[in-house]
Amino acid sequence: MLHDRAFPLSELRLFASARSAGKTTETPYGTKTIEAFTVDAVAECDIALLAVSGDFAKEFAPQLAARGVTVIDNSSAFRYDDDKPLVIPEINPDAVGDARIIANPNCTTAILAVALWPLHKAFGLKKVIVSTYQAASGAGAEGMSELEDQARAYLDTGKADNKVFAHPLPFNLIPHIDAFQDNGYTKEEMKVTWESRKIMGIPDLALSCTAVRIPTSRAHAESAVIEFARPVTPDAARALLADAPGVKVVDDPAAKVYPMPLNASGKYDVEVGRIRQNLVFGDHGLELFVCGDQLLKGAALNAVQIAEVVLD
Ligand code: HSE
Numbered sequence: 001m002l003h004d005r006a007f008p009l010s011e012l013r014l015f016a017s018a019r020s021a022g023k024t025t026e027t028p029y030g031t032k033t034i035e036a037f038t039v040d041a042v043a044e045c046d047i048a049l050l051a052v053s054g055d056f057a058k059e060f061a062p063q064l065a066a067r068g069v070t071v072i073d074n075s076s077a078f079r080y081d082d083d084k085p086l087v088i089p090e091i092n093p094d095a096v097g098d099a100r101i102i103a104n105p106n107c108t109t110a111i112l113a114v115a116l117w118p119l120h121k122a123f124g125l126k127k128v129i130v131s132t133y134q135a136a137s138g139a140g141a142e143g144m145s146e147l148e149d150q151a152r153a154y155l156d157t158g159k160a161d162n163k164v165f166a167h168p169l170p171f172n173l174i175p176h177i178d179a180f181q182d183n184g185y186t187k188e189e190m191k192v193t194w195e196s197r198k199i200m201g202i203p204d205l206a207l208s209c210t211a212v213r214i215p216t217s218r219a220h221a222e223s224a225v226i227e228f229a230r231p232v233t234p235d236a237a238r239a240l241l242a243d244a245p246g247v248k249v250v251d252d253p254a255a256k257v258y259p260m261p262l263n264a265s266g267k268y269d270v271e272v273g274r275i276r277q278n279l280v281f282g283d284h285g286l287e288l289f290v291c292g293d294q295l296l297k298g299a300a301l302n303a304v305q306i307a308e309v310v311l312d
Contacts (some may be wrong), residue, residue, distance in 0.1 A: 003244055009047065009307065009311075011029070012027055012028070012029040012032065012094075013032070013035060013041075013044075013045060014027070014032050014033075014034045014035065014038075015035050015036070015041065016034050016035075016036070016037060016041055017036070017037065017300070018036045020034050020036055021036035022034065022035055024038055024184055030285075037060075039060060039063050039067070040062055041050040042069065043064060043067035043068070043069055044062075044081055044306070045069055046069065046070065047069065047070045047071075047072065047307050047310060047311075048064055048069050048070070048072070049072050049074070049303050049304075049307065050069045050071060050072065050073045050074060050075070051074045051176065051299075052073075052074075052075060053075060054075040054076055054077040055077075056075075057073045057075040057077040057078070058077045058078075059071050061077070061078070061092070061101050062074065062101070063282075064102050065100035066186035067080050068100075069082065069099065069100070070099075070100055070101075070310050071101045071102070071149075072101070072102050072303050072306050072307060072310075073101060073103055073104060074104045074299060074303060076103075076106065076285070077103075078103045079103040079105065079106075079191075079194075079195060079198070080194060080198070082102075082104055083095065083105065084101050084106055085097065085099050085102050086102075086103040086195060086198050086199055087102055087105075087199070087302075087306050087309070088105060088110055088112050088113055088114055088117075088199050088302060088305060089302070089305040089308070090117065090202065090244070090245045090246040090305075091113060091114065091117045091199055091200060092199055092200075093309045096111065096306065096309045096310060102232050102310070103112070103200075104299065104302055104303045104306065105195045105199060105297025105302065106188070106191045106192070106195055106298075107136065107138060107158050107220060107292075107294035108132055108191065108192050108209075108211065108220060108222065108294075108298070109191060109192050109195040109196055109199070109295075109297075109300055110292070110297055110298050110299075110302050111220055111222060111270050111290060111291075111292035111297055111298050112130060112196065112224060112290060113195075113199055114190065114207045114244075114246040114247055114272055114292075114297065115224075115241065115244075115247050115272045115288070115290045116128065116196070116200070116224070116226070117200060117244075118240045118241055118243075118244035118247070119226070119228070119232070119237055119240065119241070119286070120200060120202070122230075122231065122236070122240055123230045123231075123232045123237075124172060124228055124229030124230055124231050125200070125202060125205055125226060125228060125229075126206065126226075126227045126228055126284075127206040127207075127227040127281075128196075128205065128206070128207040128208075128224055128225070128226050128227075129207075129209075129225040130192060130207065130208070130209040130210070130213055130222055130223065130224050130225075131209070131210045131212065131222065131223045132192075132209065132210070132211045132220060132221070132222045133173075133209060133212055133216070133220065133221040133223075133261075134177060134212065134213050134214065134216045134220045134221075134294070134295070135214070135216040135217055135218050135219055135220055135261060136165075136169060136213070136215065136216065136217060137217060137294060137295060138177070138213070138220065138294055138298075139164050139165065139213070139216045140164075142163075142164045144166065144217060146162065146163060146164045146165060147165075147169050147170065147215055147217070148168070150162065150168050150169055150170050151170040154168065154170045154171060165213060168216075169213060169215045170215050171215070172215065173189070173212050173213065173214045173215070174212065174213040175210065175211075175212045175213075176213070176253050176272070177189075177211045177212070177213050178191075178211075181194065185208075185209070186211055188209075188211040189208075189209040189210060189211045190209075192207065192209040192211070193207045193208070193209060195207075203305060211269065216261040216262075217261070217265070218261065218265040218266075218291060218293060218294065218295060219260055219261035219264040219265045219289065219291055219292060219293045219294060219296060220261075220263075220291070220294045221259065221260070221264075221289065221291040222289070222290050222291075223287070223288075223289050224287070224288055224289075224290065225231050225278055225280070225281075225285070225286075225287050226278070226281075226286050226287070226288075227278075227281040227284055227285050228281075228283065228284050228285070228286070229282045229284070229302065230284070231284055232283070232286055233277070233283075233287075234276055234277055234283065236273045237275050237286055237288070238251060238275055240276075241272050244309070246268075246269060246270060246297065247269055247270050247272050247290075248267075248269040248270070248271050248272070249269075249271075249272055249273065249275075250263070250272065250273045250274070251270040251273035251274065251275050252273075253273075253274065257273070258273040258274050258289060259271035259273045259274070259289055259290060259291035260291060261291055263293055264291040264293055265293050266293060266296070267296070268293075268294055268296055268297065268301055269291075269292075269297075270290055270291070270292035270297050271289050271290065271291045271292065272288055273288070273289055274287070274288055274289035275287075275288045276288075
């Protein structure tokens with residue numbers, strides 16, 4: 001996934017369940033044999049990138065940290081702990097400090113926040129209303145397979161079974177990702193609010209999200225309507241974003257150029273476009289559309305960037 005990027009580590013070891021141990025896989029470090037996960041074996045490493053369930057992370061990350069390993073965890077187990085940094089290196093690299101457990105944010109947050117941050121620094125975020133268009137890969141490899149199986153079944157028979165998603169996804173969309181909360185939002189939606197506040201250090205940021213699963217494969221798209229504390233123009237926003245790390249302005253609507261999942265897939269930068277003055281908030285308001293690979297900036301790339309900060 002990150003084959004053309006310099007990896008920051010001198011040696012790479014891969015660990016998985018006993019079921020996968022012994023299998024081989026290609027990596028930027030050559031062919032690697034997967035080892036069975038044990039605390040003793042992983043404790044031989046300086047940095048552990050965990051892509052496991054929250055329960056697994058809660059059990060094993062503290063044990064690894066106690067053995068001197070710096071753990072970068074991709075689950076939501078530690079994201080809201082006051083003593084654990086939640087990090088997007090373009091935004092809050094200093095939060096890493098000498099922490100032994102560092103949380104990697106939810107994909108939807110990372111893809112949005114990396115674009116919001118330069119605008120916040122210049123104009124001050126006040127209110128943000130987000131709608132997401134999230135790819136099947138957000139539900140893991142099973143989600144991607146289910147989308148493909150459902151698409152075939154739909155074309156062949158006109159109906160499809162669903163297991164991973166709440167409903168069939170092809171020719172459809174599902175405004176439901178993760179569990180509903182008492183306030184009517186889903187957990188996926190609240191993650192964007194909670195995590196954005198923590199990462200950008202704006203505890204009272206008013207941010208509301210509607211998260212929607214759509215039948216795309218790999219990149220998430222998000223529309224954001226933003227009210228700023230200070231006046232803003234689309235040209236000023238475009239100029240700032242053009243110089244900002246982690247984002248690429250893709251914004252020439254007359255030429256049919258705007259962010260799209262197909263183009264953002266496999267790219268490290270989050271694409272930002274459709275930048276316009278928002279009609280509701282007037283000269284203090286902007287509207288924009290972002291699109292980012294949820295397996296890269298939304299997950300693995302951000303984790304590797306955190307490792308680079310740790311090693312710096
Ligand atoms: N929670 C996200 C989704 C995946 O379901 O799309 C984040 O990696």
